[in-house]
Amino acid sequence: MRLRWLFLSLFVLSVLVVPALAQDGNTVTDDEVNEVAKKLYCPVCENIPLEYCGTAACDDWRYEIQLQLEAGLSEQEIVDDFIARFGDRVVGVPQDPLLAAISMIVPILMIGASLLAILLLGFRWLRNRPEPTSVAAEPTADASPYRDILERDLAG
Amino acid sequence: MLAEIGFLSLILSIVVAIYAIVVSVYAERTHNETLALSGRNAVWVNFAFMALSTGMLQYALVTQDYTVAYVWSVSSPDMPALFRWSAIWGSQAGSLLFWSFLMSLFAAVAVWLNWHSQRRLMPYAIAFMMISVVFFSGLTLIYENPFERWWMTPTGIDAMGMQEYDVISAALQPPGTVEPSNSRLAETAKGLNPLLRHFGMAFHPPALYLGFVGFLVPFAYAMAALASGDLTRDWIKASRRWTLVAWLFLSLGLILGGRWAYDVLGWGGYWGWDPVENAAFLPWLTGTAFLHSVMIQEKRGMLKLWNMVLVIGTFSAVIFGTFATRSGLVESVHSFARSEIGFPLFFFWFSLTLLGAGMILWRRSQGLLRDEHRFTSVFSRESLFVLNNIIFMALFVAVFWGSFGAPITSELFLNTNITLGVDYFNQVTPPLFLALFILMGIAPLSAWGATSVSRLGRALLMPFLLTLATLGLFMLNGMTSIGALIGYGIVSLGGWVAIYETFRGFQARQRVHKESPLASLRMLFARNPRRYGGYMIHLGVTVIGIGIIGSTLFQQETQQTLSVGESLSLGGYELRYDSFDGGQITQDGRILDIANVTVLRNGHEVAQLRPRRDFFPNGDMSTMTIAGAHSTLENDVYVLLVGWEPITAASVTFKVYINPLINLIWWGSFILILGTIFATWPKEIIPARTREALRTGDPSLAAARGA
Numbered sequence: 001m002r003l004r005w006l007f008l009s010l011f012v013l014s015v016l017v018v019p020a021l022a023q024d025g026n027t028v029t030d031d032e033v034n035e036v037a038k039k040l041y042c043p044v045c046e047n048i049p050l051e052y053c054g055t056a057a058c059d060d061w062r063y064e065i066q067l068q069l070e071a072g073l074s075e076q077e078i079v080d081d082f083i084a085r086f087g088d089r090v091v092g093v094p095q096d097p098l099l100a101a102i103s104m105i106v107p108i109l110m111i112g113a114s115l116l117a118i119l120l121l122g123f124r125w126l127r128n129r130p131e132p133t134s135v136a137a138e139p140t141a142d143a144s145p146y147r148d149i150l151e152r153d154l155a156g
Numbered sequence: 157m158l159a160e161i162g163f164l165s166l167i168l169s170i171v172v173a174i175y176a177i178v179v180s181v182y183a184e185r186t187h188n189e190t191l192a193l194s195g196r197n198a199v200w201v202n203f204a205f206m207a208l209s210t211g212m213l214q215y216a217l218v219t220q221d222y223t224v225a226y227v228w229s230v231s232s233p234d235m236p237a238l239f240r241w242s243a244i245w246g247s248q249a250g251s252l253l254f255w256s257f258l259m260s261l262f263a264a265v266a267v268w269l270n271w272h273s274q275r276r277l278m279p280y281a282i283a284f285m286m287i288s289v290v291f292f293s294g295l296t297l298i299y300e301n302p303f304e305r306w307w308m309t310p311t312g313i314d315a316m317g318m319q320e321y322d323v324i325s326a327a328l329q330p331p332g333t334v335e336p337s338n339s340r341l342a343e344t345a346k347g348l349n350p351l352l353r354h355f356g357m358a359f360h361p362p363a364l365y366l367g368f369v370g371f372l373v374p375f376a377y378a379m380a381a382l383a384s385g386d387l388t389r390d391w392i393k394a395s396r397r398w399t400l401v402a403w404l405f406l407s408l409g410l411i412l413g414g415r416w417a418y419d420v421l422g423w424g425g426y427w428g429w430d431p432v433e434n435a436a437f438l439p440w441l442t443g444t445a446f447l448h449s450v451m452i453q454e455k456r457g458m459l460k461l462w463n464m465v466l467v468i469g470t471f472s473a474v475i476f477g478t479f480a481t482r483s484g485l486v487e488s489v490h491s492f493a494r495s496e497i498g499f500p501l502f503f504f505w506f507s508l509t510l511l512g513a514g515m516i517l518w519r520r521s522q523g524l525l526r527d528e529h530r531f532t533s534v535f536s537r538e539s540l541f542v543l544n545n546i547i548f549m550a551l552f553v554a555v556f557w558g559s560f561g562a563p564i565t566s567e568l569f570l571n572t573n574i575t576l577g578v579d580y581f582n583q584v585t586p587p588l589f590l591a592l593f594i595l596m597g598i599a600p601l602s603a604w605g606a607t608s609v610s611r612l613g614r615a616l617l618m619p620f621l622l623t624l625a626t627l628g629l630f631m632l633n634g635m636t637s638i639g640a641l642i643g644y645g646i647v648s649l650g651g652w653v654a655i656y657e658t659f660r661g662f663q664a665r666q667r668v669h670k671e672s673p674l675a676s677l678r679m680l681f682a683r684n685p686r687r688y689g690g691y692m693i694h695l696g697v698t699v700i701g702i703g704i705i706g707s708t709l710f711q712q713e714t715q716q717t718l719s720v721g722e723s724l725s726l727g728g729y730e731l732r733y734d735s736f737d738g739g740q741i742t743q744d745g746r747i748l749d750i751a752n753v754t755v756l757r758n759g760h761e762v763a764q765l766r767p768r769r770d771f772f773p774n775g776d777m778s779t780m781t782i783a784g785a786h787s788t789l790e791n792d793v794y795v796l797l798v799g800w801e802p803i804t805a806a807s808v809t810f811k812v813y814i815n816p817l818i819n820l821i822w823w824g825s826f827i828l829i830l831g832t833i834f835a836t837w838p839k840e841i842i843p844a845r846t847r848e849a850l851r852t853g854d855p856s857l858a859a860a861r862g863a
Binding site: 041051096102111 | 421546553573574575583715781809
């Protein structure tokens with residue numbers, strides 16, 4: 001009888017202790033979840049970072065991130081997992097090297113080409129530069145307010 | 157009845173607009189003044205019909221006529237009166253009608269103000285303005301008619317012997333149908349999208365629309381100049397002030413949108429590089445470039461071709477943005493659902509852009525867009541303005557590519573959907589913005605025609621010293637980040653140049669005129685509103701820039717769950733969760749769940765905040781998170797209610813942001829808007845009688861002017 005009570009007590013204690021231990025093992029904070037969520041985008045409302053979106057789908061995804069962090073996955077592993085399952089749309093920059101190059105480099109190339117064109121024009125100007133002429137300072141007095149009307153009338 | 161009047165007025169406005177186009181072009185080709193006047197008057201008649209049509213829809217909204225399908229879809233009996241007014245732009249159909257009305261308004265005002273001063277351009281300008289009005293009105297009429305009404309059509313008798321009905325919508329009453337009961341319809345009315353039930357939404361859309369539509373007038377003048385061959389400075393003078401007005405409203409619209417996002421989207425930020433935000437930002441970039449380069453054409457007769465490209469390109473960007481937003485081309489939080497208007501909008505944008513490009517090339521081939529002078533110095537004001545334009549165009553390319561170019565290209569050619577998010581924009585745009593701020597500091601100090609490096613250096617000395625002093629203040633306040641200090645320094649220089657140049661002008665007036673300081677300042681702005689208004693705009697941009705750097709680089713955030721009485725610490729503040737007021741019902745039917753939070757600093761209470769979540773049980777049963785914020789010039793303590801334990805709310809999850817210097821963005825915006833108003837204000841308003849007397853050479857002019 002005493003032994004039965006002992007085993008029953010041990011059983012009750014284990015039922016109480018294990019969840020408490022599980023609670024103590026959960027050291028993932030909301031901030032850590034949000035740090036990962038910052039790198040992902042909402043699957044429903046495009047262009048909304050996962051950290052800010054209030055849809056049920058995003059709530060589920062943030063919970064999934066929490067579970068993965070608790071399981072010991074790193075930030076990058078979690079992001080890679082989401083990309084593998086849901087595609088490049090879940091991140092702000094495409095992962096495929098070609099697409100990444102197209103996305104990030106093309107505007108830089110276009111801007112660089114424009115600057116190069118300006119430099120070439122500048123060199124051409126330097127070679128053909130005319131004598132600098134001074135321009136009269138801006139008149140401090142106001143021009144006649146009726147000059148435009150007069151000019152138009154004279155022009156007919 | 158009112159809906160039918162609105163519908164008929166819309167049709168008549170289109171007919172009159174088509175008449176205005178045909179008659180104006182014909183009058184110009186045949187030099188028929190009577191027909192030209194008829195075309196002019198048709199613009200005003202078009203406006204009258206558009207105003208009547210829009211007025212009818214507005215009246216239906218205000219008087220809650222739910223038999224009008226649009227009213228049923230965007231309004232409900234429990235909505236406050238303010239939102240019943242703003243509901244006219246609450247959905248696609250109403251916003252398109254409102255857009256058409258604004259286009260018609262701008263055309264009517266442009267004709268009224270500029271008919272005499274720009275007589276040579278007006279007939280063609282009327283034609284191009286009315287083409288746009290016809291297109292958007294037609295789009296409204298054919299695809300998104302806001303005047304459709306609900307009708308009940310009998311379908312049969314049910315088992316109880318009662319007549320069964322289906323509800324359909326149509327512009328005119330179909331045979332055999334009956335009108336449903338307004339009160340029954342009111343019970344199921346959907347109401348306005350909760351995101352639009354914010355004070356800012358009463359002003360952000362109309363400000364943005366005024367900005368977009370305002371660019372129609374300079375576009376029309378530019379096209380009229382190309383069509384008529386009158387490529388003197390007339391079209392530039394006609395366009396500049398209209399561009400300023402459009403730019404003013406576009407800037408205001410962008411700022412109000414940022415403020416709305418900060419207040420209701422619940423993410424502690426104000427600009428997310430959302431595709432629709434970017435669609436509004438693109439014409440702002442080209443419009444700003446035009447406002448600078450137009451000065452070169454006015455002063456030196458240069459960049460004629462480039463200015464044409466800019467002003468036509470700006471309106472093209474407006475139409476493209478409209479197409480991208482309303483067709484669902486790239487989904488975003490703003491986008492309406494995909495609709496049938498995508499293809500017509502694309503066709504209109506493509507045709508307009510092609511026509512503009514073709515006309516520019518045509519006149520260029522005739523030598524009519526040749527510059528009158530050449531660049532003579534690298535550091536001249538015109539050279540620096542050209543550099544300024546290049547950077548604005550680089551920003552345009554970067555933003556366009558990130559929002560539309562890359563996603564569309566990858567989907568069309570690589571069969572892959574990609575999103576370029578904040579990471580892309582935060583990498584590509586900051587260097588360009590910093591370059592712009594550097595130019596903002598240097599260009600106002602350079603002279604037209606020629607400037608030497610030494611002269612520029614001497615002019616920069618005092619503003620540079622003031623900038624260093626500003627950085628010293630930042631460092632005394634504990635700022636140690638070298639990157640942030642460089643950013644603050646570059647941004648501050650432009651502001652100090654603006655202040656210093658204004659001070660020098662003020663000082664000069666004081667020496668010469670011996671006025672009171674207030675009189676000197678007033679006369680300084682009155683005599684040259686464009687210059688000093690421009691300095692004020694630059695100052696506003698500087699203040700905004702400082703606010704952006706502070707709130708972006710030094711934002712702190714945390715998310716924690718607190719029990720009643722528990723506190724969290726962040727950025728020198730302590731936030732204590734006091735209590736929870738759940739299930740509060742408002743007059744307009746919202747259910748509010750409110751957390752009460754005390755903010756302390758150094759042990760002293762500084763604010764009581766009430767972050768909340770609003771639930772809208774009517775309509776689509778959506779929620780909105782409203783932050784509680786304690787705002788000072790130093791920072792915002794911004795608290796969001798994320799979640800709470802059901803029933804007891806014994807514990808509540810908060811997300812807290814500390815946003816340093818964020819309120820400088822709003823104050824800087826105020827300075828920018830004020831500066832733009834000054835810059836737009838005419839130096840002298842000539843009474844109509846005097847104008848007419850001058851025009852006709854009336855001898856009584858001398859008496860009228862007191863000679």
